[in-house]
Amino acid sequence: MAQTKELSIVLPCLNEELTVGICVAKASDFLKKHKVNGEVIVADNGSTDRSVEVATRNGAKVVHIEEKGYGNALRGGFEAARGKFIVMADSDDSYDLSNLMPFLEKLREGYDLVMGNRFKGGIKEGAMPWHHRYIGNPVLSFIGKLFFKSPANDFHCGLRGFSKSAVEAMNLQTTGMELASEIVIKASILGMRTTEVPTTLSPDGRDRPPHLNSFRDGWRHLRFLLLYSPSWLFLYPGALLVLLGGLISVLLFFGPVDIGFRYIDFHTFIAAGSLTYLGLNMIAFAAVTRIYAYRHGLLPRRPRLFSLYKYFNLETGVLAGVVLSILGLLLMGRAILLSSNFNQIGFDNSVRLVFGGALALVSGAQVIFTSFVLSMLGLNVFHTGQSKKRKK
Numbered sequence: 001m002a003q004t005k006e007l008s009i010v011l012p013c014l015n016e017e018l019t020v021g022i023c024v025a026k027a028s029d030f031l032k033k034h035k036v037n038g039e040v041i042v043a044d045n046g047s048t049d050r051s052v053e054v055a056t057r058n059g060a061k062v063v064h065i066e067e068k069g070y071g072n073a074l075r076g077g078f079e080a081a082r083g084k085f086i087v088m089a090d091s092d093d094s095y096d097l098s099n100l101m102p103f104l105e106k107l108r109e110g111y112d113l114v115m116g117n118r119f120k121g122g123i124k125e126g127a128m129p130w131h132h133r134y135i136g137n138p139v140l141s142f143i144g145k146l147f148f149k150s151p152a153n154d155f156h157c158g159l160r161g162f163s164k165s166a167v168e169a170m171n172l173q174t175t176g177m178e179l180a181s182e183i184v185i186k187a188s189i190l191g192m193r194t195t196e197v198p199t200t201l202s203p204d205g206r207d208r209p210p211h212l213n214s215f216r217d218g219w220r221h222l223r224f225l226l227l228y229s230p231s232w233l234f235l236y237p238g239a240l241l242v243l244l245g246g247l248i249s250v251l252l253f254f255g256p257v258d259i260g261f262r263y264i265d266f267h268t269f270i271a272a273g274s275l276t277y278l279g280l281n282m283i284a285f286a287a288v289t290r291i292y293a294y295r296h297g298l299l300p301r302r303p304r305l306f307s308l309y310k311y312f313n314l315e316t317g318v319l320a321g322v323v324l325s326i327l328g329l330l331l332m333g334r335a336i337l338l339s340s341n342f343n344q345i346g347f348d349n350s351v352r353l354v355f356g357g358a359l360a361l362v363s364g365a366q367v368i369f370t371s372f373v374l375s376m377l378g379l380n381v382f383h384t385g386q387s388k389k390r391k392k
Helices: 020-033 051-057 070-080 101-108 130-148 164-170 179-189 214-227 230-253 266-295 304-310 314-337 339-345 347-391
Strands: 005-013 038-044 061-064 083-088 113-117 160-163 194-198
Touching: 005 020, 005 051, 005 070, 020 038, 020 051, 038 051, 038 070, 051 061, 061 070, 070 083, 070 179, 083 101, 083 164, 101 113, 101 160, 101 194, 113 179, 130 179, 130 214, 160 164, 160 179, 164 179, 179 194, 179 214, 214 230, 230 266, 230 347, 266 347, 314 347
Parallel strands: 005 038, 005 083, 038 061, 113 194
Antiparallel strands: 083 160, 113 160
């Protein structure tokens, strides 16, 4: 639909007859007061009360979204919006829809995403549960800023603005409350200009509990943050396990080590080797998920991992895996040859040979199989990228 407005104010709605009319009226008054060419859209998600009637009576354009979910409702509202800019809010009268100029001014300046910050603007008494205010929102916002380097300090503020072109470029996919995180994450990944403005939060005007489920929706947000950051989920912890576990394993392979207050021996060797193999698997998962996400459009930017193809390809991966596997077979073979004389070499040394050999063997096999998987996933994408460079 062609854009004919400057601003669309989108309100998702599910059984909000007590407050949706107030929200629409405030939004409409804002547009009139500041002479903004705009519209108010209520994205109804299957209300069974009088919400649609109340919204229509107060001048809103109502679009019906059949697929259930907060994210589905908002995405339907965004699609129906005719404005160059979009401001989204809730229909529970908790946000100040009469004070949207700070958002519109930033959008007019060229920002792609303008986030509200309730902690800077003010949270009125009773507006936010204590565990949301002091635990949930700060923790999830901190993780989001750490993972994605976003300037937003209130990841889950429901009042935010963005350009229509920006939200289309985000290609939003989520259906529930995690849409709030998806918008901020994709804006960061795509390098969009993001800023924030203070906004207030008031107690909502509903006579029923909110649709939000603290623990369920909190987990959905956290899960989404982790799934969109394979580096933090797999790569960094995996690399740490390989580094520490591998170092300890190598030291203990040659004998017990005095760490000051006690000796550590083959028991620690087994534990450290197991952690090393776990870390190796996590690094493999990080590489596979990065390429898979890029090929299926989940990550819009080409992973830096592809630059490693200059130095690490299928052949080098297979060669490294074969060397590790041969080393493992040699160690296990030596243990077999000495099996008739375990009393002479000692139980602890026999364990080192057997476990060390098994660890090298399975690690080599892991490197070989991962090399084949990465080659199958990344070969076409890599060569396509190289072809484009040559054409330029």
